[in-house]
Amino acid sequence: MSAKxxxxxxxxxxxxxxxxxxxxxxxQAIELFGKGLITGTTHPCIGQEAISVGVCAALGRExxxxxxxRGHGAALAKGCSPATIMAELLxxxxxxxxxxxxxxxxxxxxxxFLGTNAIVAAHIPLAGGVALSNKLRKKPLVTACFFGxxxxxxxxxxxxxxxxxxxxxxxxxxxxxxxxxISVPTNLSQATPDIADRARGFGMTSVVVDGNDxxxxxxxxxxxxxxxxxxxxxxxxxxxxVRWERHSAxxxxxxxxxxxxxxxxxxxxxxxxxxxxxxxGTAAAQLAKVDQDCQEEIAAAVAFAVQSPSPDAASLxxxxxxx
Amino acid sequence: MRTLSMRDALNExxxxxxxxxxxxxxxxxxxxxYGGTFGVYKGLFDEFGPERVRDGPLCESATVGFGIGLAIxxxxxxxxxxxxxxxxxxxxxxxxxxxxxxYFLGGQVTVPLxxxxxxxxxxxxxxxxxxxxxxxxxxxxxxxxxxxxxAYDAKGLMKTxxxxxxxxxxxxxxxxxxxxxEVPTEDYxxxxxxxxxxxxxxxxxxVALSGTVPEALAAAESAAQAGIxxxxxxxxxxNPLDDAGIAASLRKTGRLIIVHDAYxxxxxxxxxxxxxxxxxxxxxNAPIMRVTGLDVPVPSGALYQNVVxxxxxxxxxxxxxxx
Numbered sequence: 001m002s003a004k005x006x007x008x009x010x011x012x013x014x015x016x017x018x019x020x021x022x023x024x025x026x027x028q029a030i031e032l033f034g035k036g037l038i039t040g041t042t043h044p045c046i047g048q049e050a051i052s053v054g055v056c057a058a059l060g061r062e063x064x065x066x067x068x069x070r071g072h073g074a075a076l077a078k079g080c081s082p083a084t085i086m087a088e089l090l091x092x093x094x095x096x097x098x099x100x101x102x103x104x105x106x107x108x109x110x111x112x113f114l115g116t117n118a119i120v121a122a123h124i125p126l127a128g129g130v131a132l133s134n135k136l137r138k139k140p141l142v143t144a145c146f147f148g149x150x151x152x153x154x155x156x157x158x159x160x161x162x163x164x165x166x167x168x169x170x171x172x173x174x175x176x177x178x179x180x181x182i183s184v185p186t187n188l189s190q191a192t193p194d195i196a197d198r199a200r201g202f203g204m205t206s207v208v209v210d211g212n213d214x215x216x217x218x219x220x221x222x223x224x225x226x227x228x229x230x231x232x233x234x235x236x237x238x239x240x241x242v243r244w245e246r247h248s249a250x251x252x253x254x255x256x257x258x259x260x261x262x263x264x265x266x267x268x269x270x271x272x273x274x275x276x277x278x279x280x281g282t283a284a285a286q287l288a289k290v291d292q293d294c295q296e297e298i299a300a301a302v303a304f305a306v307q308s309p310s311p312d313a314a315s316l317x318x319x320x321x322x323x
Numbered sequence: 324m325r326t327l328s329m330r331d332a333l334n335e336x337x338x339x340x341x342x343x344x345x346x347x348x349x350x351x352x353x354x355x356x357y358g359g360t361f362g363v364y365k366g367l368f369d370e371f372g373p374e375r376v377r378d379g380p381l382c383e384s385a386t387v388g389f390g391i392g393l394a395i396x397x398x399x400x401x402x403x404x405x406x407x408x409x410x411x412x413x414x415x416x417x418x419x420x421x422x423x424x425x426y427f428l429g430g431q432v433t434v435p436l437x438x439x440x441x442x443x444x445x446x447x448x449x450x451x452x453x454x455x456x457x458x459x460x461x462x463x464x465x466x467x468x469x470x471x472x473x474a475y476d477a478k479g480l481m482k483t484x485x486x487x488x489x490x491x492x493x494x495x496x497x498x499x500x501x502x503x504x505e506v507p508t509e510d511y512x513x514x515x516x517x518x519x520x521x522x523x524x525x526x527x528x529x530v531a532l533s534g535t536v537p538e539a540l541a542a543a544e545s546a547a548q549a550g551i552x553x554x555x556x557x558x559x560x561x562n563p564l565d566d567a568g569i570a571a572s573l574r575k576t577g578r579l580i581i582v583h584d585a586y587x588x589x590x591x592x593x594x595x596x597x598x599x600x601x602x603x604x605x606x607x608n609a610p611i612m613r614v615t616g617l618d619v620p621v622p623s624g625a626l627y628q629n630v631v632x633x634x635x636x637x638x639x640x641x642x643x644x645x646x
Contacts, residue, residue, distance in 0.1 A: 097429030107428040114395060115428055119419050125385035126420065129392015129400075136348070136374060136398065159385030166380065319430050320464050322488040 005215060005280060011057070012277060015214050016287065018053040019270055020294040022073040025082055028298050029072065029089055029103075033249040037306065038089050041250035042103040045073035047212075047264035050273070051176050051239045052077040054217025055144055058225045064112045064134075066127040067146040069104035070176075071116030074146050079111040082301040092308035099311045100319075120181075121147060121154030124173075128160045131171035131234070142228045144172045144221075150181030152195045164234040165202040171234040172224045173199065176211065178243035182251065199236030211239030212269040215276070242267050324507060330500040332474035333363050333439075336481035337401065339510070341371055344399060347485070349376045350390050351403035360405045361441060361497055383409050387416035387438065391490075394436040395424065399485065404440040407494065408454045421490040422465030433488040437481075441495040444584040444616070444631055445534055449623035455533070455585035455616065460492050461561045461594065467515055468561040470494040472536035474504040476559050479513030486512065496534045516563035520572065524554035526645055527578040530569055530595060531557060535582045535632060542637040551645055561591060569595060570603040577608035578644045584631045587615040614640045 026044040033042050056077035067074035088095030089103045096108045104118040117123035127145035134141040164171050175195050199206035209220045224235040242264040341347050355378035358365040368376040390400040442455045471477040484491040531539035543553035556572050573579050581592035592613040614632045
């Protein structure tokens with residue numbers, strides 16, 4: 001990483017703030033899961049924050065994002081409120097989806113965050129359709145779709161690559177390649193080292209980027225958004241990263257090699273970015289202030305969520321249909 | 324009054340709504356200049372052009388996914404799946420996405436998606452082109468299901484479907500496309516959840532679906548010559564199902580036969596039968612009967628005639644239930 005960043009101090013600080021916000025949020029989510037306050041499961045994106053932050057910082061509020069069940073980071077990065085997201089994790093009525101969705105189904109249409117999905121790769125064609133709507137309406141909007149290396153083996157991934165490229169829709173495919181689909185490592189699931197190669201096969205501009213370098217991700221995303229917004233999409237970004245020690249807070253998730261499970265700590269994007277900011281002249285006190293603000297913000301989000309009511313069983317039949 | 328074939332009535336409903344709704348978009352395969360596999364889209368490509376009558380690659384799953392993406396963006400979409408058997412390829416998108424997004428995202432999105440698909444059960448096209456799978460979709464909350472048996476109902480139900488905000492599976496029948504009925508030139512729509520009595524009778528109620536309706540009417544005619552007055556009821560929609568309408572007929576006749584082409588096990592007949600047991604048991608003068616497709620893969624060639632019900636075995640059932 002160059003000492004002289006092409007980003008302004010404000011832009012850099014924004015990236016840092018969002019990464020810390022997500023990290024603190026996820027640490028709290030794991031703690032709440034441990035206390036039994038989050039039922040079912042939850043998939044932290046610890047160690048992968050640079051991707052959602054880097055990409056979403058390149059998008060405007062009206063641009064759309066669709067993401068996966070490991071999507072708390074994408075929701076926060078796109079501007080959703082930590083309080084309503086946390087309340088949704090706890091399935092409370094004040095949650096972004098009124099407590100119906102939970103950890104794997106987050107949505108805030110006002111922020112252009114069109115939902116996280118728990119069927120691997122199923123949201124990729126949805127993102128294609130959203131992008132097609134922008135194109136048909138001649139709106140200068142871009143849709144970003146986050147998915148993992150696991151999703152890149154699903155048929156709908158390939159189907160959407162073809163349709164998106166065929167119809168030249170303003171869509172950015174963001175592959176968060178964290179090396180594992182639950183317990184299966186990419187060397188047992190991927191025929192080629194770079195998933196980005198698949199997009200090239202459809203004639204798409206396709207870039208591989210260090211997904212643990214938030215500035216690199218952000219610059220790549222800016223270029224991709226610029227292309228897509230001017231009708232030169234779709235674009236493919238493969239962001240190489242390392243997963244947190246387990247698939248989810250629920251899963252046993254043992255690795256063959258215990259060393260491997262701790263690998264994310266050695267390449268953790270957050271201390272790395274912090275070092276870069278300090279070495280380029282950002283005051284430590286300024287970063288400490290951000291850290292403190294985020295701790296307070298997430299503590300307030302947790303308090304809000306915990307104090308919020310759970311949905312009444314009498315509401316179960318409400319909202320199956322609009323009419 | 325003029326008469327129209329069911330094919331032309333559907334075509335007219337789509338054409339009128341495409342004129343009324345400038346964003347309504349059709350997706351599918353062979354729907355462009357070709358006019359749809361069974362000709363329902365004849366002339367639409369010429370009138371509305373390739374943007375709105377959009378031929379695409381042969382991938383049912385992502386095609387439905389793109390349709391959902393358009394729908395959640397507020398652009399109503401109609402996807403054609405060429406044979407009902409092919410819905411299996413798009414099952415996740417239909418049952419996990421279209422049917423559930425509105426509910427689990429807390430009502431933030433609506434899915435005004437209509438999936439048209441024809442049953443081709445009486446043409447000898449073999450085990451992968453002959454299935455009636457309506458009960459699979461009736462099993463899943465969140466999908467409205469229309470299954471009209473004549474031109475008048477087809478147009479009216481299509482109009483309702485194209486003006487609502489919920490996802491609809493619209494099940495047609497290739498054997499019925501050429502059958503004609505009186506269809507007014509004035510605008511009309513038919514609400515979902517209202518069964519239609521196609522023939523009045525006092526001795527036995529026959530509830531018939533889709534392609535079995537003409538068989539039921541023919542059997543009723545034969546039965547009348549033998550002095551048995553059969554009431555033929557077409558539910559027209561399966562979700563919502565007009566339990567009250569069916570029960571009203573049952574209370575009048577005291578006997579119920581349900582007929583459909585679909586497999587016997589877990590077919591719609593089983594569901595209707597159970598609902599009538601729960602609500603109208605005291606009115607039954609005889610056990611409810613089912614006349615259904617056999618629990619065998621539908622063979623290719625003429626042998627299909629031994630697999631789906633016909634007027635003769637339905638007449639036998641009618642004679643048996645009144646004696």
